Structures are given as C-alpha cells and as structure tokens.
Amino acid sequence: MGLIILIVTGALLGWLATIALQIEDGRGILRNVVAGIVGSLGVGLVTSGGVFLGAIKASTLLWAALGAIAVVALYNVVRERAFR
Numbered sequence: 001m002g003l004i005i006l007i008v009t010g011a012l013l014g015w016l017a018t019i020a021l022q023i024e025d026g027r028g029i030l031r032n033v034v035a036g037i038v039g040s041l042g043v044g045l046v047t048s049g050g051v052f053l054g055a056i057k058a059s060t061l062l063w064a065a066l067g068a069i070a071v072v073a074l075y076n077v078v079r080e081r082a083f084r
Contacts, residue, residue, distance in 0.1 A: 002048065002056035003041075006064050010040025013068040021076060035075040036068040043067025 014036025018029045044064035048056055 002044070002054055002060075003052040005056060005061065006040045006044040006052070007037055009061065009065055010037035010068040012036070013040070013065060014072055017069075017072045017076070031075065032072055035072045039068035039071030040064040042071070 011033050014033035015029070017036065018032045021032075023029060023032065041064075043066065044056070044060055045052070047063040048060045
C-alpha cells in the first residue's frame with residue numbers, strides 16, 4: 001500500500017508542478033510526472049528503511065513529497081539551461 005501512496009504522491013506533485021510552471025505540451029507534463037514519481041520513490045525508499053509494501057509513516061510521506069518537489073525543480077532547471 002505504501003508503494004501506491006508514494007507513486008500517487010509523486011505523480012500528483014509532478015502534475016501540480018506543470019500547472020504552476022504553465023507547461024502546455026504533453027511531453028513536458030509527462031516528464032514532470034515521471035520526475036515526481038522518481039523523487040518520491042527514491043526518498044521514500046531511503047526514509048522508510050526499504051519497506052514499501054507495508055504502511056508508511058507521515059514523516060516518510062512528507063520526505064517523499066519534498067523529494068518529489070526537489071527532483072521536479074532540478075529537472076526543470078536543467079531543462080531550461082539546456083534550451084539557452
């Protein structure tokens with residue numbers, strides 16, 4: 001159950017980032033969602049002690065959300081610098 005919660009959290013935060021950044025193309029939206037999922041799962045794995053299949057703690061969910069935000073922000077900064 002924890003795995004599903006982390007995936008949904010990352011996808012939701014990636015999608016919200018596309019709204020905040022006003023990204024209109026489909027590939028940009030999908031890339032932000034994937035970056036959010038990767039960040040959420042990565043940080044969630046570290047903070048939960050490697051246990052995804054059980055229940056997760058609120059602190060793990062908070063850290064996973066922060067990880068998703070950080071990865072989406074980093075991805076968008078790198079993407080903007082590549083277009084310059």
